[in-house]
Each structure stands twice: as C-alpha cells, then as structure tokens.
Amino acid sequence: MIDKSLRWLDDRLGISKGGRTFLDKIFPDHWSFMLGEIALYSFVVLLATGVFLTLYYVPSAHEIIYHGSYAPLRGQRVSEAYASTVGLSFDVKSGLLMRQTHHWAADIFLGSIAVHMARVFFTGAFRKPRELNWVVGITMLILGIVNGFLGYSLPDDLVSGTGIRIAYSIIESIPLVGSYLAFFVFGGNYPGNGVIIPRFFILHVLIVPAVIVGLLAAHLGLLVKQKHTQFPGKGKTERNVVGSPMFPTFMAKTTGFMFMVTAALFLLGGFAQINPIWQFGQYQPYQISYAVQPDWYMGWLDGALRVMPSWEWVGWGHTWPLEVFLPAVLFPGIVFNLFIVWPFLEAKITRDTAYHNLLDRPRDRPLRTAAGASVLMLLFMLFCASSTDVLANYFHIALNTVLVTFRFLVILVPIATFFVTRTICLEMQKAEGVGKRKRAVVVTRSATGEFATFDADVRPGDGHEELEAIPVPTFIDLTPRHLATGPGVRRVMR
Amino acid sequence: MSDDxxxxxxxxxxxxxxxxxxxxxxxxxxxxxxAAAISMVIGIIGIIGFGVAFWVGNQTQWQAATLGVGLFGLGFGVAAWGKYLMPQGPFVEERHDFHSTDDERDAMSAAVVERGGLVVKRRKVLGGLFALGSAVFGVVAAFPLLRSLGPKPGRTLFVTNWRAGSRVVTVDGRRVRPSDLEVGGVLTVFPQGHEGNSPDQTILIRLQAGQEPVVLESPGRSDWTVHGIVGYSKMCTHLGCPVGLYQEQTTELVCPCHQSVFNVRAGAVPQFGPAPRPLPQLPLAVDAAGYLVSSGGYDQPVGPGFWERP
Incomplete structure (x- = not known):
C-alpha cells in the first residue's frame, strides 16, 4: 500500500531520488544543536496559540463599557482591544492558558534564538559556506523582537501603552524625518486616531509572521542543502557528516522533543502568571505605573535609554534628540549590522576563503570568543540597567548612585570581559587535555626515596568499542550474520 | 546520472x-x-485528562497540568524510542562541493552577461525606458501609500489646547478650585473640552498653603503660580511618558519610565537622568468664581524633542 503510493507519486513528481537522500540525511548528535529546535517548536506553538487568540481578540481602540466577569473592571470605559483581552483571560474556555502560553512561547522563542545564535557564533558555524544562513537568522531575530513588541502592545493595557508611547517618541527622535514618520505610523499626533491597534494587529498576525515563515523555510532549506556542521571527532572530516539518519532516528527524537517543548510551554502558561493585564488597567496616556519594564528582549534597549546622558543638541535651527536617537535607533542599528557583517569581516581579517564544516572550540579562537563575550556582556549590562529603579528600591540605594554605577559598568565590564575571556582561552589552549578524562597515573617511591610515575594498567571497562561510520543501509537482511568482531569495529581507548 | x-x-x-x-x-x-510505553500511556491519559478538564470547567492549572503531562509523556516516549531503540549508526554521509565546474560557471555568467548584454545593448532606449518607468512607478506608488497613512505634522507638535483663560478641569470634567489641593497634593488636569487629551496633560502641585505665589528659582515666572500651586506639562521631555511620581519631601517629579528627575521649585529643570529639558510650565490664575484657569498657553512645545523644534 505504502509502496504503491510512493510509486504513484514518483510517476508524477519523481520524488524517489531526492526523497531517499532526504531520508538518509545525517544529523550529528550534540546537545547544543537542539537550541535552534527549541526556537522552531516555540514558533509552532506561537502560531497555534496565536490562531486561537485571533478568534476572540478584537483589534479596536473603540471605547465600550466593560460588562465581563472580572468584577473590579465592571462599568469602566475600556477599549474593545482591552475588553476582549480581559475576556480572553476570564470568559473564554482555556483562553487564559492560551494567552499566557502564547506570551511565554514568545519569550522562550527569542531566548532560544539568542542562545542558538551564541552557539553558532562561538563555534564558528557561520563561516563559509553558511554566511547567508547566518544573515537569514539575524533577520529572523530582528523580526522576532519587533513582533514580540507588537504583540505585547495589542492588549492596550497601561504597561504596554506606555511602551507604545515610548516607541512613538523614539520614531519622533529620528533627525529630519522623525515627526513625519511618527505621524504616518500612528495616523497623527500621539496617541493617533485609533489606527495604531489595527495596524499593529495586522503586522503582528499576518505580515511579520509571513515573512518569518518564509525566512524559516529558507533557514531550514539552506541547512538541508548545505548539511550540518559537526564538532571534530573520530571519523569526522570536513568532507563528511557523521551521526544518526533523518529517518527514522532523528525524526522520532525531534518529534518527541517538539512535544516536550510544547508541554513545557503549556506548563509555564498554566502555572507561571505572565502579563496580568487586568491588574494594570486600561491604557490612558496620562496615567503611569511604577516599575515599567518591557519584555526581556527589549530590556537592553530600555537600559540603553536609561544610562544615556541627556545630550540633546540644538543646532542649525533644529533639535537633535541625541539622548534618544543614539541609544534607541543608532545603537541597535550598529549592533544588528555588526552581527550581520561579522562573518564577512572575520573572513576578510583572517583572509579565510576555505569551506568550514568542522566547528571550532571557542578557546581555539580567542579573539572571536572574547569579542562575542564582550558584546554579550554589554547587552547583559544594559539589560540590568533597565531595572535601575527596581534595584535602587530593592537594595535601598539612591537611584542616582545606581544609574551612575551602570554608566561605568556598561563601558568597563565589556572591556574587562574581553581581556579576561581572551586570557582564559589562551590559558586553556596551553593546558593539555583540558576537559578530557585522564588515564590514571601511579606514583611510586623506591626504598631510596626516589619517586617515579608511570601510567596505570588498562583495566576492563576502560575504553570502549567504537564503530566505523557506514552509509545508511537501505535493506535490512533478516538473516543474522556475525559482524560484531568483523570489519568496521575498532576498539578505542581513552 | 545523479546530482548528489x-x-x-x-x-x-x-x-x-x-x-x-x-x-x-x-x-x-x-x-x-x-519505560517508553509507560510514558506514552501516561501521555494519552494526560491528553484525555485535558479533554475532561476542558469539558467540565475552566480551571487553568488543571488544563495546563493535564495537557503538559500529556504532551510531555507522549513526547518523552517517542524521543526515548528514537534515542535508545532506533539505529544509532554512526552513519556517514559524504559532502559534495557546492560550487559548479568552471565550465558551468563560465556558461552561466556568459548567459547572463553576453546573452543579456546583447539584447540590452541592442535596444538601449527600451531598457532605459523600462528602468525609468519602474522607478517612476515605485516613487509614485510610494506617495499615495505614505500620505494615506497619516496627516503631516504641521504645527500640531508645537501647540496644545491651553489658551489664556482655559478652564482647568480634571479628567472627568470637574472644575478645580485651589482648595481642592492640599499642600503636597498633585492633580492631573486638562483644558475644558479636551479631557484626557495626551499633549494637554498637566500636573498641578500645591507647594505651600495660603494665597501667596510660589517663589520659584526661575526668573520671570513670578506670576505663573496661584495659591501656592504650580502647573507643569505632565509629558516627560525625554520620551513623553506621564511624569507621574511626585516626591513631596524633595519637591521632585520623577518619570517612572527612565527615571528622569525634575526640580519642581526650580522651574522643573531636570536634576538627573536622560531628560534634556525642563517640563514646560503652565501659567495659572484664578477667575472671578474662584476656579483655576490658565493665564496663557505653554510657551514652548511640550514633550520630547523633534527635528522641527527650533
């Protein structure tokens, strides 16, 4: 039956040859290769829960009187967007679970992308021939951050509304075109004439996700075409891939993993409260709440805005709001562009035109590792700086002290990180066999007091048998043959 | 023949x-x-449990627990099957060069450069016209698209609805008497008819009892306060957040968004933080009926900086 269907399809589409190659595609095994899978499956959960949310959410700033089941809000004038989001949380069956899971999935999506990207960076997986896929990945990261912001702005609650206000002012700060851009995006002076929620909605649910889906297809397509990178090891060369096959081994593992990631996200969504918008209340442009922090992936931008000195400049008859433009427009622009050009820059500096399919150990590339750690530390320091007010309150330190401290930290810590990381890498290179289990050494002392050392005997249990890699077999011969000690098996010692 | x-x-x-x-x-x-079978059975039970939890009530934690255990059990079983029971190899796949042969490359670039070049060079005018037409279409299409998005800023960013004699009201339209504010009290107000309008939001602070004007450390504004009350634009000059936190002891306004601090007694100059300019001050007066009015509009644009601001 299956055989017949495959033949039918092959008659019409010629699937057999390419399909067989695809089923035999080899996946090298390493835990760090699962980070991208977490991002992929979080995205699947985002799509599924997001579709559920669109069935109930009303993208409208139109004001109505709230009549839902959340008593403290009854009789208040709220926007349809806010009312429908509160309704989703309390009146729609499993609505709260879906809403919170969607929010958690977004946070995990971006988190796993960030960690996946760090893995790709520190192991040099972005090198030729994979520069294009690196660029595709960075683009998805940027779009993910943008869509996260658009998404958490949709409920029209007090906290997210404040975020939209800040976004408006950031657009406004762009020299020459800022006011025009802000007016075009918002349909007028802030808060606009009610168009921002429908506009954010269509961007959030259709346009940006459609682009991400396209890029995701390209990301995976390039991965299949260019095949996986792998860590150096026995039998692994620049010219091959060693691991388990797509079908059935990898397929089973990754399907199971997809279910587990989904389970984790639903558990978070059900047990860890996130964004309780009914506590914040409807957004009003003249109201504000204490401890206004964005979602984690926007934290570094908020921190950059906080630590920036008030360097507004007035010149040539114009106001240049550099205290906003530099940290919120130029700085992220530089960071993302640096990410994008890094593979080309590194290849140029190292004059490297070779293909690279074997991954680096971070210690073997001290400068790259140090540069990456330094940038990560800069972003982390800015992220911490986005909670200056909370830190000041929690530790009972003056706000001014906290802020001034961070102004120093965001500059000094990345510099220190660079040199410390570089030193650690160089030291680790010198130490032989770091991270490897060593054979036992026996130390003896002779009757005359002389010390001598020699390697301990090999004990049973030391070392293990390792197989030579073979191509994925097609047919399984059901008559047993004794191969266990035949060709293809070798004993490997530690 | 085989390409792989x-x-x-x-x-x-x-x-x-x-x-x-x-x-x-x-x-x-x-x-x-x-173990994998047990895990999958637990998974199936969990998923059925989710169905039950969904059917009988709307308890988020039960839904999450059943669905989470269900999906995890099923997934763990399948992953364990894949990882521990399926062929592990090691299997190997050879890589192949991505690049084509030199002949193929030559043929490709010849097709683009020579064949394409031939037709374009032969009819330069047509090529030029098509390029021009596409560019013109792009520019022309951008205009209605952009212009339909929103109005031009014009003078909107420079003015608010505060005029000389504007009645000071709360967000629900109630007029305000000086006595409505105790010393240390704050109130968010708007010009009558524009309640809740973002650029008009103004914060009143009563600094002292009695009827005397507040002596501010800013020259030329001695008659901008009445009955110890001073009014400032509530829009932060950094990013437009409402400057909603007032510290009575230090008479400072704090913006909760990025912690800019404004000295209320000194014309709301920024003491600290990223805000570049003082909050504009609203000149206040009391009308014959004893209610607060503004004796003029703001003397400068409110809120964050922008290009057209001189």
Missing part, C-alpha cells in the same frame, strides 16, 4: 539485522521499551 554523487548503478547498501550499526543505544532495550 550517489551512484545508481552500484549495489544498494545492505545491512544484516544484527549489524551493530542497527543496534539500539540502550543496554537493556526491553526495559527502555517498557
């Missing part, structure tokens, strides 16, 4: 059933199979 380098004429790879490459990773496959 795999020969179709050679013998197909065959392996014996007891080839170690097909052996499971698990030392005791039967035990692992049993």
């Amino acid at each position: 380098g795999r020969s179709t004429t050679g013998p197909l790879p065959v392996a014996a059933l007891d080839d170690p490459h097909l052996a499971p990773y698990a030392k005791r496959p039967q035990a692992v199979a049993a």
Whole structure:
C-alpha cells in the first residue's frame, strides 16, 4: 500500500531520488544543536496559540463599557482591544492558558534564538559556506523582537501603552524625518486616531509572521542543502557528516522533543502568571505605573535609554534628540549590522576563503570568543540597567548612585570581559587535555626515596568499542550474520 | 546520472539485522521499551485528562497540568524510542562541493552577461525606458501609500489646547478650585473640552498653603503660580511618558519610565537622568468664581524633542 503510493507519486513528481537522500540525511548528535529546535517548536506553538487568540481578540481602540466577569473592571470605559483581552483571560474556555502560553512561547522563542545564535557564533558555524544562513537568522531575530513588541502592545493595557508611547517618541527622535514618520505610523499626533491597534494587529498576525515563515523555510532549506556542521571527532572530516539518519532516528527524537517543548510551554502558561493585564488597567496616556519594564528582549534597549546622558543638541535651527536617537535607533542599528557583517569581516581579517564544516572550540579562537563575550556582556549590562529603579528600591540605594554605577559598568565590564575571556582561552589552549578524562597515573617511591610515575594498567571497562561510520543501509537482511568482531569495529581507548 | 554523487548503478547498501550499526543505544532495550510505553500511556491519559478538564470547567492549572503531562509523556516516549531503540549508526554521509565546474560557471555568467548584454545593448532606449518607468512607478506608488497613512505634522507638535483663560478641569470634567489641593497634593488636569487629551496633560502641585505665589528659582515666572500651586506639562521631555511620581519631601517629579528627575521649585529643570529639558510650565490664575484657569498657553512645545523644534 505504502509502496504503491510512493510509486504513484514518483510517476508524477519523481520524488524517489531526492526523497531517499532526504531520508538518509545525517544529523550529528550534540546537545547544543537542539537550541535552534527549541526556537522552531516555540514558533509552532506561537502560531497555534496565536490562531486561537485571533478568534476572540478584537483589534479596536473603540471605547465600550466593560460588562465581563472580572468584577473590579465592571462599568469602566475600556477599549474593545482591552475588553476582549480581559475576556480572553476570564470568559473564554482555556483562553487564559492560551494567552499566557502564547506570551511565554514568545519569550522562550527569542531566548532560544539568542542562545542558538551564541552557539553558532562561538563555534564558528557561520563561516563559509553558511554566511547567508547566518544573515537569514539575524533577520529572523530582528523580526522576532519587533513582533514580540507588537504583540505585547495589542492588549492596550497601561504597561504596554506606555511602551507604545515610548516607541512613538523614539520614531519622533529620528533627525529630519522623525515627526513625519511618527505621524504616518500612528495616523497623527500621539496617541493617533485609533489606527495604531489595527495596524499593529495586522503586522503582528499576518505580515511579520509571513515573512518569518518564509525566512524559516529558507533557514531550514539552506541547512538541508548545505548539511550540518559537526564538532571534530573520530571519523569526522570536513568532507563528511557523521551521526544518526533523518529517518527514522532523528525524526522520532525531534518529534518527541517538539512535544516536550510544547508541554513545557503549556506548563509555564498554566502555572507561571505572565502579563496580568487586568491588574494594570486600561491604557490612558496620562496615567503611569511604577516599575515599567518591557519584555526581556527589549530590556537592553530600555537600559540603553536609561544610562544615556541627556545630550540633546540644538543646532542649525533644529533639535537633535541625541539622548534618544543614539541609544534607541543608532545603537541597535550598529549592533544588528555588526552581527550581520561579522562573518564577512572575520573572513576578510583572517583572509579565510576555505569551506568550514568542522566547528571550532571557542578557546581555539580567542579573539572571536572574547569579542562575542564582550558584546554579550554589554547587552547583559544594559539589560540590568533597565531595572535601575527596581534595584535602587530593592537594595535601598539612591537611584542616582545606581544609574551612575551602570554608566561605568556598561563601558568597563565589556572591556574587562574581553581581556579576561581572551586570557582564559589562551590559558586553556596551553593546558593539555583540558576537559578530557585522564588515564590514571601511579606514583611510586623506591626504598631510596626516589619517586617515579608511570601510567596505570588498562583495566576492563576502560575504553570502549567504537564503530566505523557506514552509509545508511537501505535493506535490512533478516538473516543474522556475525559482524560484531568483523570489519568496521575498532576498539578505542581513552 | 545523479546530482548528489550517489551512484545508481552500484549495489544498494545492505545491512544484516544484527549489524551493530542497527543496534539500539540502550543496554537493556526491553526495559527502555517498557519505560517508553509507560510514558506514552501516561501521555494519552494526560491528553484525555485535558479533554475532561476542558469539558467540565475552566480551571487553568488543571488544563495546563493535564495537557503538559500529556504532551510531555507522549513526547518523552517517542524521543526515548528514537534515542535508545532506533539505529544509532554512526552513519556517514559524504559532502559534495557546492560550487559548479568552471565550465558551468563560465556558461552561466556568459548567459547572463553576453546573452543579456546583447539584447540590452541592442535596444538601449527600451531598457532605459523600462528602468525609468519602474522607478517612476515605485516613487509614485510610494506617495499615495505614505500620505494615506497619516496627516503631516504641521504645527500640531508645537501647540496644545491651553489658551489664556482655559478652564482647568480634571479628567472627568470637574472644575478645580485651589482648595481642592492640599499642600503636597498633585492633580492631573486638562483644558475644558479636551479631557484626557495626551499633549494637554498637566500636573498641578500645591507647594505651600495660603494665597501667596510660589517663589520659584526661575526668573520671570513670578506670576505663573496661584495659591501656592504650580502647573507643569505632565509629558516627560525625554520620551513623553506621564511624569507621574511626585516626591513631596524633595519637591521632585520623577518619570517612572527612565527615571528622569525634575526640580519642581526650580522651574522643573531636570536634576538627573536622560531628560534634556525642563517640563514646560503652565501659567495659572484664578477667575472671578474662584476656579483655576490658565493665564496663557505653554510657551514652548511640550514633550520630547523633534527635528522641527527650533
């Protein structure tokens, strides 16, 4: 039956040859290769829960009187967007679970992308021939951050509304075109004439996700075409891939993993409260709440805005709001562009035109590792700086002290990180066999007091048998043959 | 012929059933199979449980617990099956060069450069016209698209609805008397008819009792306060957040967004933080009926900086 269907399809589409190659595609095994899978499956959960949310959410700033089941809000004038989001949380069956899971999935999506990207960076997986896929990945990261912001702005609650206000002012700060851009995006002076929620909605649910889906297809397509990178090891060369096959081994593992990631996200969504918008209340442009922090992936931008000195400049008859433009427009622009050009820059500096399919150990590339750690530390320091007010309150330190401290930290810590990381890498290179289990050494002392050392005997249990890699077999011969000690098996010692 | 380098004429790879490459990773496959089966059964029970939890009520934690356990159980079983019981190899796949042969490259670039060049060079005018037409279409299409998005800023960013004699009201339209504010009290107000309008939001602070004007450390504004009350734009000059936190002891306004601090007694100059300019001050007066009015509008644009601001 299956055989017949495959033949039918092959008659019409010629699937057999390419399909067989695809089923035999080899996946090298390493835990760090699962980070991208977490991002992929979080995205699947985002799509599924997001579709559920669109069935109930009303993208409208139109004001109505709230009549839902959340008593403290009854009789208040709220926007349809806010009312429908509160309704989703309390009146729609499993609505709260879906809403919170969607929010958690977004946070995990971006988190796993960030960690996946760090893995790709520190192991040099972005090198030729994979520069294009690196660029595709960075683009998805940027779009993910943008869509996260658009998404958490949709409920029209007090906290997210404040975020939209800040976004408006950031657009406004762009020299020459800022006011025009802000007016075009918002349909007028802030808060606009009610168009921002429908506009954010269509961007959030259709346009940006459609682009991400396209890029995701390209990301995976390039991965299949260019095949996986792998860590150096026995039998692994620049010219091959060693691991388990797509079908059935990898397929089973990754399907199971997809279910587990989904389970984790639903558990978070059900047990860890996130964004309780009914506590914040409807957004009003003249109201504000204490401890206004964005979602984690926007934290570094908020921190950059906080630590920036008030360097507004007035010149040539114009106001240049550099205290906003530099940290919120130029700085992220530089960071993302640096990410994008890094593979080309590194290849140029190292004059490297070779293909690279074997991954680096971070210690073997001290400068790259140090540069990456330094940038990560800069972003982390800015992220911490986005909670200056909370830190000041929690530790009972003056706000001014906290802020001034961070102004120093965001500059000094990345510099220190660079040199410390570089030193650690160089030291680790010198130490032989770091991270490897060593054979036992026996130390003896002779009757005359002389010390001598020699390697301990090999004990049973030391070392293990390792197989030579073979191509994925097609047919399984059901008559047993004794191969266990035949060709293809070798004993490997530690 | 084969483009992936795999020969179709050679013998197909065959392996014996007891080839170690097909052996499971698990030392005791039967035990692992049993564990995977148990995990999947728990998963199925969990998913059925979710159905029940959904059917009988709307309890988020029960839904999450059943669905989470269900999906995890099923997923763990399948992943364990894949990792411990399926052929682990190691298997190998050869890589192939991405780049084509030099001849193929030459042919490709010749097709683009020579064949394409031939037709374009022969009819330069047509090519130029098509390029021009596309560019014109792009520019022309951008205009209605952009212009339909929103109005031009014009003077909107420079003015608010505060005029000389504007009645000071709260967000629900109630007029305000000086006595409505105790010393240290703050109130968000708007010009009558524009309640809740973002650029008009103004914060009143009563600094002292009695009827005397507040002596501010800013020259020329001695008559901008009445009955110890001072009014400032509530829009932060950094990013437009409402400057909603007032510290009575230090008479400072704090913006909760990025912690800019404004000295209320000194014309709301920024003491600290990223805000670049003082909050504009609203000149206040009391009308014949004893209610607060503004004796003029703001003397400068409110809120964050923008290009057109001189």
